[in-house]
Amino acid sequence: MEGIHKSFPGVQALSDCKFELRSGEVHALVGENGAGKSTMMKILGGIYDKDAGHIYLDNKEVNIASPHMAQQLGISIIHQELNLMPHLTVAQNIFIGREQRSKIPFILDDKAANQETERVLDLLNLQLSPSTKVSDLTVAKQQMVEIAKALSFNAKILVMDEPTAALTETEIDELFHIIKQLREKGVGIVHISHRLEELKQISDRVTVMRDGKYIDTLQTKAATIDQIISLMVGRVIFETAPELPEVPSEEVVLEVRNLNRGKVLQDINFSLMRGEILGFAGLMGAGRTEVARAIFGADEYDSGEIYIKGRRVHIKSPGDAVTCGVGYLSEDRKRYGLALGMDVKENVVLSSMKKFLNRFGWVDFKKASMRGQEMIKALNIKTPSLEQKVKFLSGGNQQKVVIGKWLTANTEILIFDEPTRGIDVGAKSEIYKLLNDLARQGKAIIMISSELPEILRMSHRVVVMCEGRVTGILNAGEASQENIMKYATMRSNVVRKN
Ligand SMILES: Nc1ncnc2c1ncn2[C@@H]1O[C@H](COP(=O)(O)OP(=O)(O)OP(=O)(O)O)[C@@H](O)[C@H]1O
Ligand SMILES: [Mg+2]
CATH class of the missing domain: 3.40.50.300 (P-loop containing nucleotide triphosphate hydrolases)
Structure with a gap:
């Protein structure tokens, strides 16, 4: 992505931003709240139109006009705010919009959808029944369903906008395991997170954004967390542990x-x-x-x-x-x-x-x-x-x-x-x-x-x-x-x- 501009009424969300993703790499995208990370990825996902700029896939310029088109190009995005339909089942959510039709036209083949869902859930090592209603799941489980959904598209590019925010340590480990598998298969992965230690652990490169602008791209191994933070905030911050106030009384x-x-x-x-x-x-x-x-x-x-x-x-x-x-x-x-x-x-x-x-x-x-x-x-x-x-x-x-x-x-x-x-x-x-x-x-x-x-x-x-x-x-x-x-x-x- 090159020369990307995007404004909303009253906000210049992105100005002249760029981003490069290689196949088989995990690329972390970081920046403070409101830096423009999600907006950048929504443009890649065909959700927002860019005001200016170019996007190239395998060196060919593409025009990603809709989320559907992004999907067809092999781009899957897991959004920061979960996007599932709470009243539908896990399987229905995974197959929404491209339901497996049975031989009789226009009748949803729940069985096939459930089977395929089972397969993807297995891949994720998730103990979930495809027929559970999403509204009965915790936020963490819903997040995993989103990931399963993205995986079921066999994406070439997988964008995860804060996938781990709602996950426990064990679930994060499982997710990282999956990320590594996908990386080996040549999938390019964009990982947005505020947990910098985690990015250090999983990513190959890291791109920093600040105030809607591209700042720098670093090799993760060679970068320190302090260095990344100072690029993010544009200044050096000293994080001193705050003194816990005394509990005044036993009231x-x-x-x-x-x-x-x-x-x-x-x-x-x-x-x-x-x-x-x-x-x-x-x-x-x-x-x-x-x-x-x-x-x-x-x-x-x-x-x-x-x-x-x-x-x-x-x-x-x-x-x-x-x-x-x-x-x-x-x-x-x-x-x-x-x-x-x-x-x-x-x-x-x-x-x-x-x-x-x-x-x-x-x-x-x-x-x-x-x-x-x-x-x-x-x-x-x-x-x-x-x-x-x-x-x-x-x-x-x-x-x-x-x-x-x-x-x-x-x-x-x-x-x-x-x-x-x-x-x-x-x-x-x-x-x-x-x-x-x-x-x-x-x-x-x-x-x-x-x-x-x-x-x-x-x-x-x-x-x-x-x-x-x-x-x-x-x-x-x-x-x-x-x-x-x-x-x-x-x-x-x-x-x-x-
Ligand atoms: N649909 C929209 N309409 C108006 N303003 C928007 C819209 N989407 C994003 N913005 C604004 O664009 C800027 C960038 O937002 P964006 O969501 O990309 O930030 P972010 O880097 O993902 O932040 P966070 O870490 O908090 O998720 C913000 O100032 C935000 O308020
Ligand atoms: Mg965001």
Whole structure:
């Protein structure tokens, strides 16, 4: 790709960008949130038209006018925001738009589709039934279905826009194994990720973008992570571990007693103190998000008690939760966190409307705008204006808007579910600082994270879960990578395949 320009209303997303991919290489594409990575790849995938520039495939110029055409040219893209149809099955999602027809015309051959799906899932070492509905899968599993879908096209070029953001270590290992196999078969792979250590491990070359511009392409082996970061941000940043603030008192703000929901949550007990950051660690599917959803009133539970400041509460809906002072920053911002069709300012005030009504009960737009502006500045949200619809922001900037929303709601208890997923290095340390500030202000924070270094660095105590149970609650002193993993895999006497 050469001389690529692309602008959106109010944004020059790409100016004079280039990108080269060889067959049989893994090429990492990095840059801060909003740098233009996804836009570049969407042009390659025929989703956006470029304003100017050239694309060559095997030295022949091509005009990629539609996603369908990209597919025919052997280009498969796994998008940052998952694109599956939740009400369809795994197999139907994989074959959508090119269903295997049976001998009788126009009747979908589910059997053939299921068989082919089985084959691709096997390749991925995925234990999933082709006939499972996608809406019943976790984000991680949905991600794997996207990968399976891309693989089933026998792509020559495979673009993965943050494929690992939602995956566990084991799942990442499996994915890398597959990437290596594909590389050996001569597939060219573009890997976009904010996890630089991971890129170091898997990629052959790395291209850096900044502010819609091409910066440089390096041989990964010869480059250091610090060097890549300074190219990304255009300056040297010193990442010093933030000092965890002291927990001021032993004042319990939230207490969960004997919480049960089917097999998903079994006898969950823990308490959360004022000014405390309580990390929740565990493998994907351990039940951490389910605990959060139960507290937040997003799911009903079968039995158990929840106390806020010693008072028993019955939270039946997210609305109740906000009234009781609980905010939840969901791991799946598209589904639960954002009103994508609304603009930045509206999203920021969405959960705290009451504060933005004037004495006639109308929304005070000036006040809302001021708050929006404050959040844009505090969180460094990259948007052309307050009036930009959130769906047009880059993935990481959408995440920041969700954070802005909950900061504005100013609830006393905040649950952050994978708060730094998809967030670039610079913004990540901003979010860590922010969590610390919130704790210092006396908020009680639950932080669910699949990144152990983040858990270790940011938590006063760590609750470890495995298969719907709390298997350990560790003090900062006891918590280590090994120790957490030990509890995270402490299965009950369930016999498992594999
Ligand atoms: N459809 C669109 N309409 C308007 N602006 C857009 C659209 N798509 C992207 N942009 C803007 O273009 C710029 C580049 O966005 P892009 O999504 O390519 O960033 P990115 O590098 O993928 O970031 P992230 O790491 O956060 O995913 C951003 O400023 C974004 O807001
Ligand atoms: Mg992106």
